[in-house]
Amino acid sequence: MALRPLLRPGSVVLRRDPSHLQVGFSPAILVRDRPDLVAFLHLLDGVHDLPGLRRAVRRRSLDVGDVDALVLELLARGAAIDPAVAPDPAAPIAVSVLAVDPHAQELARAIGTVCGER
Structure with a gap:
């Protein structure tokens, strides 16, 4: 293709x-x-x-x-x-948050919860 x-x-x-x-x-x-x-x-x-x-x-x-x-x-x-090999838009997306902010881990957990990862 x-x-x-x-x-x-x-x-x-x-x-x-x-x-x-x-x-x-x-x-x-x-x-x-x-x-x-x-x-x-x-x-x-x-x-x-x-x-x-x-x-x-x-x-x-x-x-x-x-x-x-x-x-x-x-x-x-x-x-x-390349749209022929692009990932499925419905596939889960891994979320990473660097711990440079005291609230980073809390934010990462909230994002994971909203995205259905936890």
């Missing part, structure tokens, strides 16, 4: 600083900005396969460099997913 990259569902793309974009909130994934990256991210709709993305980039004259390398970077960073 062909890879059809998808920007992480529900993610928004924000300018974090002059040289970085932030994809999503939790977790926030920082990506080094480059010319036309935002336009490219909009192409990650789960419909275009890699050859289709390359054609779309050429057609729109987007300056994003090596499309395959960029897609692999976005997949590795978690900003994009």
